[in-house]
Amino acid sequence: MRTLLRNALRELRRHWRYLIIAQATLLVIFPLFFLFIAPSAASTPLTARSWGGWAAHPQTERCYKQERIATLLAFWLGPLGVDQWYARHWVLAVFKMLTLGGLGVWHVVDVNLWIVGGIYGTPGCPGGSGKAWAY
Numbered sequence: 001m002r003t004l005l006r007n008a009l010r011e012l013r014r015h016w017r018y019l020i021i022a023q024a025t026l027l028v029i030f031p032l033f034f035l036f037i038a039p040s041a042a043s044t045p046l047t048a049r050s051w052g053g054w055a056a057h058p059q060t061e062r063c064y065k066q067e068r069i070a071t072l073l074a075f076w077l078g079p080l081g082v083d084q085w086y087a088r089h090w091v092l093a094v095f096k097m098l099t100l101g102g103l104g105v106w107h108v109v110d111v112n113l114w115i116v117g118g119i120y121g122t123p124g125c126p127g128g129s130g131k132a133w134a135y
Contacts, residue, residue, distance in 0.1 A: 063125035071114040078107035
């Protein structure tokens with residue numbers, strides 16, 4: 001186990017520049033996709049808007065905004081559990097933060113679950129904790 005860890009650290013030291021370039025490239029290119037899939041509020045009624053998947057659509061403009069913010073938090077700060085803190089899922093937030101987003105796997109899965117919708121919710125909205133917030 002110690003040899004495996006030592007080899008992994010050696011590889012990270014050798015290729016750190018490439019890893020940073022790849023991460024920076026993803027952080028710049030991936031958000032550009034949101035420009036093409038984000039619906040316009042003026043052209044699409046709220047009942048028809050969604051990120052994709054389940055039938056539990058946001059009931060109000062506030063819920064829709066909260067879910068979009070949670071999705072963006074999951075994408076940008078997901079390994080720290082910020083999206084779960086925002087949605088007031090305390091237990092998930094603590095475990096996600098302690099495991100750094102399940103070493104990246106939980107982070108990727110959570111981004112997809114927020115995009116599809118219906119699995120997680122925000123307070124006062126479908127799937128949430130039921131406590132309404134003032135937005």
